[in-house]
Amino acid sequence: MAKQEKMVDAITSMEEDFAKWYTDVVKKAELASYSSVRGCMVVRPYATALWENIHDDLDRRFKELGHENVMMPMFIPESLLQKEKDHVEGFAPEVAWVTHGGEEELTERLCVRPTSETLFCDHYREIIHSYRDLPKLYNQWCSVVRWEKTTRPFLRTMEFFWQEGHTMHETREEAIAETERMLNVYADFCEQDLAIPVVKGQKTEKEQFAGAQATYTIEALMHDGKALQSGTSHFFGDGFARAFDIKYTARDNSFQYPFQTSWGMSSRIIGAIIMTHGDNNGLVLPPAVAPIQVVIVPIATHKPGVAEKAEELYNRLKAFCRVKLDTTDNSPGWKFAEYEMKGVPLRLEIGPKDIEQNQCVLVRRDNREKTFVSLDTLETAIPEQLQKVRDGLYQSALERREAMTYTAHTLDEIKDIAANKPGFIKAMWCGDRACEDALKEQAGITSRCIPFEQEEIADVCPVCGKKAAKMLYWGKAY
């Protein structure tokens, strides 16, 4: 009974309080708990399974392109962090410092890695000697730590989980191509597998990664009109290679510095999934990464044959999808609500009447559409319905993003939209940092990216009136 009451207890609606809705979903869908460690979360089994599916999908994509995984130390000696000037300036203020090992005080402080460029470079110096050693296409799965003041589960936590790719190349062109290639991997993963439409583009210099020459990004729009940076890919030129003295013998026998990239996607993406697809009944998961793709709910289990048929279907479905059979004695209505909260993409109901007619009911999580399906065709019908859920989610998210993307021509227009209409704002920009700072100060928005797909909205920068160089996406961001 206690459990039933807990479920009946509805979550805050997103229209009423989006931030509260978010934390309610995180809690009720049993994704994460707060821990006794300030700013760190406990990732519970359901979200861990989700992250494992994200891991497996991305890892397969990386390996197909020739990347290899490695495991680097979690600590960076202070002197190593300081080797690249811009990098240390960007990260030193937000790292955790280890100063003691057991009883003894360390002669040099170690920081817990906030990102691992420096460690990879330290290793690359040791293993890269000749053009034959290039490219090096390494990746690692780990957690990193950044000392954040305010935190929210998945979106911003002191420790978070991610993968970080670090590659070294013979030429500038090859490294830039890798930077673009990996951004495209992220974009395709988001759009195809997570059903999250993204805008691909480049960060302005102000927003780029510490130490990078160029940062590419994919930006997604959440239900509340805020943007979420969902994956980034950086081109470093040979800056780190020079700072770390990584040299190789080139084809012409000269010594050269290799060109470097890094790229990462983190457990933040779970926040993006929640805030892109979730609704007032809870979580909605894209089928490709859902820990449970289909839940079987038997109806009137006391009637002869129902339990057996449900079990038989479970064993059949196991062969081609991630399926759960709920045989607890909770009521069907309670189970419906529970698996809706958990965002299971497809529900299969099977009762005595269905069995008589050799059919079952499939109910989509995204729009609650019901389909009666012959039991003879489940092997094709279920993958079809899962695909429809993915397509439905993508389409809704895309339409919402389009409805929430505004074009502005003047500073007043920008301020008005920023104050009253949550979403993306498309506007021209002269390229000056001063105008970017002005929009932050006057309209409370930041530049999200210079999209690869450019449009010519106007000739001049709406802030300073000078000639416009680029069209930008602006917005409020997580």
Place this chain on the structure above:
Amino acid sequence: MAKQEKMVDAITSMEEDFAKWYTDVVKKAELASYSSVRGCMVVRPYATALWENIHDDLDRRFKELGHENVMMPMFIPESLLQKEKDHVEGFAPEVAWVTHGGEEELTERLCVRPTSETLFCDHYREIIHSYRDLPKLYNQWCSVVRWEKTTRPFLRTMEFFWQEGHTMHETREEAIAETERMLNVYADFCEQDLAIPVVKGQKTEKEQFAGAQATYTIEALMHDGKALQSGTSHFFGDGFARAFDIKYTARDNSFQYPFQTSWGMSSRIIGAIIMTHGDNNGLVLPPAVAPIQVVIVPIATHKPGVAEKAEELYNRLKAFCRVKLDTTDNSPGWKFAEYEMKGVPLRLEIGPKDIEQNQCVLVRRDNREKTFVSLDTLETAIPEQLQKVRDGLYQSALERREAMTYTAHTLDEIKDIAANKPGFIKAMWCGDRACEDALKEQAGITSRCIPFEQEEIADVCPVCGKKAAKMLYWGKAY
């Protein structure tokens, strides 16, 4: 040429200097590098792939038994670590302390987890309320840190990789059964998949885990006669539950403390694989976890049809094993040496004469046995040969262990064996800590375990002459 010279450079033989042989193998097989962080290693792609296969195999075993993965914070606040008295005494001297976040000094120090009992208990207090919430069968894959003075790749490093299972149960009996069950999972994994024979038993109180009531262990014997603890499983009773105030409503409505276990296997097991199966040509990997199970080496590739046939075989083999085709222009002899160094279980040679006769040569890594196999039967012949490699490795290791296991009846006999014959020593024990300490001091050996399979060697303890309680395995250990 540089590369060839590097390979021709033989490794130190294990008879000459076992420790040097070990580090040579780690380096030449490209398993790990030293890093700029004292005591931490860079796990290179080949060893990372090996660890991923170990992960996947164990993870599947855990999940089949109903365990779920979670991801806990990497930090433990000092006050949380101190909640269980024995536990903190055991671990506090060897933890890394974070004292600063960014510029600010923390009000409470955080240690980097050396193990996560305290974090799991902190979470369990929050989520366990009723007997319906039990059992909780959680596991996590992560790295942990212990501040070690002297380190060696895989065997003892400041940071190491592992899985740690943490479970909670209604009854003492159920928790003890889980402790045994998980030890058996480790033993089966070691014996079947890693081809490493192990002795299963219980640790003496002196050697047990800090805070545990009982520690079970599997002990393997390395090539040099030293023991390596390869996996442990702990029963905690309700000690942590009491310290952390984890209470649940039992079936009779009373409040009860649940019973707890934990169990772990770490990247040390890679050290065990190296030192159990390796030889003077390098690494030898058990097929179940080898990143490359079969390497195809084409012979006389300039002859028509060879490269095409090798490619064709590669595409066929991909369907049922992890295969690599080496098409570089290194000589076959150089390739043989390289993949022997890397411990690839099976080599497939294919040349013009073989093609004429519709056959190929399979060469086992463990004993270099050659078999001519019809190209029509590769789908059965390769799995058969891989199984033979596993069986051969297991048999050799078992015979070596038996030849290096000695039975001792008196203290003089123990001292003599300990001084002159590396290996396990079986001897009786009265059960007193004093006799255990005496053997450490006088013979330089420690108790490895009280084996589950007991033998009655004598009536009395060889140290004190009092009535013997148990037969123990003793030895020198990594």
